[in-house]
Amino acid sequence: MTATAVLAAAALSLTACGGSSDSDDTSSSSSSSSGLSGEITVFAAASLTESFTALGTSFEAENPGTTVTFSFAASSALAEQINSGAPADVFASAATKNMDQVVDAGNASDPVTFANNTMEIAVPADNPAKVDSLDDLTDKDTKVVLCAEDVPCGVSARAVFDNAGITVTPVSNEVDVKSTLSKITLGEADAGVVYVTDVKAAGDKVTGVEIPDDVNASTAYPIATLKGSENAELAKAFEDYVLSDTGATQLESAGFAKP
Structure with a gap:
């Protein structure tokens, strides 16, 4: 092969490599962007x-x-x-x-x-009122806090009470589940009925008391x-x-x- 031929082949090879790289870059950029903004x-x-x-x-x-x-x-x-x-x-x-x-x-x-989601009883970490069942929520000396009646967590809590055939009188009805849980973590209530996910999210700030499946409510x-x-x-x-x-x-x- 002559020197001219060798140079031409090398140029073609470089051109081919360069083209492949640009294509790969374009493809990579396209695949990494969702186009959303x-x-x-x-x-x-x-x-x-x-x-x-x-x-x-x-x-x-x-x-x-x-x-x-x-x-x-x-x-x-x-x-x-x-x-x-x-x-x-x-x-x-x-x-x-x-x-x-x-x-x-x-x-x-x-x-x-x-x-x-389903419901669970939440009590302060040290459970001062010794709540370990739904029946304990009926004790007049136990301060229970619930979500308001028209709020989903309030509707579900009251469905649990209906299923269990008990009457619970809350000391307050809160605007949402986080406000209800806050009353418990601050020690302003002995117990509340909230979602299992909120008990989990609260970590060691509260203790969860399970509600039996046959009377629990879901949303x-x-x-x-x-x-x-x-x-x-x-x-x-x-x-x-x-x-x-x-x-x-x-x-x-x-x-x-x-x-």
């Missing part, structure tokens, strides 16, 4: 505070350039806010009733249940992208993330059950 606001039940905060962090990490902001409160209050025009992109409710209110008002459609958690969303693509992506295997795994680790 912007911000969304997620209205979520108070009992989802820890799990959804974690999900939001992991979602943002997997989708650089996105921001997920949360507003946590009682599902009943959130549904009322949405139907009153509050700007939000996704609604995750602790009860189908409150989601139905939003759907019926035309502000969402096709909600999907992503988790279930379903539906999620939906809201029709008023100004970033519907990102909102739907977050909804899908919650419904994904990754979302299910994180929710199960927080104590939620599969739907």
